[in-house]
Amino acid sequence: MASVTIRNAVKSYGAMQVLHGVSLEAHDGEFVVLVGPSGCGKSTLLRMIAGLETITDGQIAIGERVVNELEPKERDIAMVFQSYALYPHMTVRDNMAFSLKLSRRSKAEIAVEVNRAAEILALAPLLERYPRQLSGGQRQRVAMGRAIVRNPAVFLFDEPLSNLDAKLRVQMRGEIKSLHARLNSTMIYVTHDQMEAMTMADRIVVMRSGKIEQIGTPLDIYDNPANSFVASFIGSPSMNLIEGTVEDRGAQVVLRDRAGVEWTLPARARAHIGRDVTLGVRPEHVAITEGASNARIDNIEPTGADTHVQVDVGSNIVTLVRHERLDLPVGAEISVRNDPDRSMLFCPSSGERLT
Template identity: 60%
Template sequence: MASVEIVDVRKSYGDHEVIHGVSIPISDGEFVALVGPSGCGKSTLLRMIAGLEDITKGDIKIGARVVNGLPPKDRDIAMVFQNYALYPHKTVAENMGFALKLRKTPKAEIDARVKKAAEILDLVPYLNRYPRQLSGGQRQRVAMGRAIVRAPQVFLFDEPLSNLDAKLRVQMRAEIKELHQRLKTTTVYVTHDQVEAMTMADRIVVLHDGIVEQMGSPLELYDRPANLFVAGFIGSPAMNMFKGTIRTGSHSHFETRDGTRLPLPTLPTAHEGREAVYGIRPEHLTLGGDLRAEVTVIEPTGAETQVIARLGGEKIIGVFRERVSVKPGETIAMSPDLPLVHLFDAKTGLRLT
């Protein structure tokens, strides 16, 4: 195992820079998820760690070594891809042990390592099968087993669950997390799915347009997003946001552009008249209160009910544990949990403290 350190890394294609001086320290044994929308640079960053992309500027360290000039085979990393990348003409056992065979590892050691990895991943009954005889989840476990037998210092995962159906993704999330808890190998995991990142990672790095927007534990990013982008990206359904003006005085409130008043905790008078964005997560709204919205859609899921409504001229989404007995076109009363309201500066997008 080893730490990974990304130090002021930049990547350009010709005159177009796509990674803008990113620095990320990753501790030995840590599970770090790189998340962000398509085109944010997360896969490019992972490929630079692996040695599949050249670095324009900056350094990448694995352990004590700067690995900028090292080929992938000498970096002591193992990568799991989105498309499994299995050899169709080789059995599961042959796929898992192929990298060791190329290194001329003794056959007895290959067999022992393959057997151990197969036991960890519940693949023992499938060792003599071919990839075409396996389900998508089993193929992904074979790809993970191929990485495990190499006993690398660092695991790199590039959106490994994207090709699986919803039920399998949930199952594989738990298996990958359990695998990390068992092996304690430093892991860098790329995904566009913030739920994957929230449920699996020790720390999340949110990327946007080639820069780091925020780094922190999943709950840090959820509870205290640093800016509007992180606030809108982390959380499902996304945070409700309203543009308007802060009003202080005997009763602080937030006035939206259409004149709707949203409650606020008491604020310093220095905030009076400040243009801001008011954020409240759907799950932090409660039934009853002074906000009255016209229901447009009801989405019951069993354990929860999601309500989409119009508050003044804006859409608002609420997620309630209670059964909601309203219909589209009717009015619903709700209120925000005041300590959980978020405020962001309208110009900079940064969180107001």
């Protein structure tokens, strides 16, 4: 076990810089998830930790040891790839034993380690099979088994669940979490799926365009996003973002959007009266209320437990989530309002959080 410390890591390919001075510390035993849209540099950062990419500038340390110049095998890490990267010509047992054979461990020792990992991952009946004879989920487990046998200081996961179907993904999510609880190793996990990030992470690192936008616990990031990008990226359905001007209505402060619809703001928004802002409201903080209609239902998506409703409010499409069945037709006129205490304001140009 070891911490991973990244100090001002820069990665350039020729003249193109893809990581712009990233700093991050994954504590000993922590499960850190790097999340962000495609091309944000999260996989590159992970590969730099693994030693598969060189570090243009800055420093990466695993434990007390700076690993910039070390080969992957010298870093005491294991990595699980998106494509599993199992050796197709080797059985599950040989796949898992390969690294131990290379480190010249005795046959008895290898057998003990492989059997231990196989037991943890319920792979024992599959040890003599070839990767082509396994299902996607089983292959994924073998890839994890290959990582476990090495007993590394740090586990790295590069979008390991992307090739699995939805049900299996949820199952494997649970398995990786319980593996973490069992091994208590430092794990760094890359995904573009914010749901994976929310459900698995001790801390989430949200990245965009080669920079870290925010680091925090899943609920902290959900409740207090640092900017409108994080706010809209984390959470499904996404946060509603409505542009308008903050206006004073005596006892109330409101946001008047481009179509003239007024949204109640928290009292702390008073500091921004007269300013153009972006209002952020999570779908579960928009309610259907009694009163004069101000919205028309555009689309209804029943998910079973919840109902997602898209409503047309002036010029904005606003999504709201009801934890119940909704007996309304598309096109119905309804009244919606936001919960002012749970509403946030962002700067429309920089995206930064204002309140």
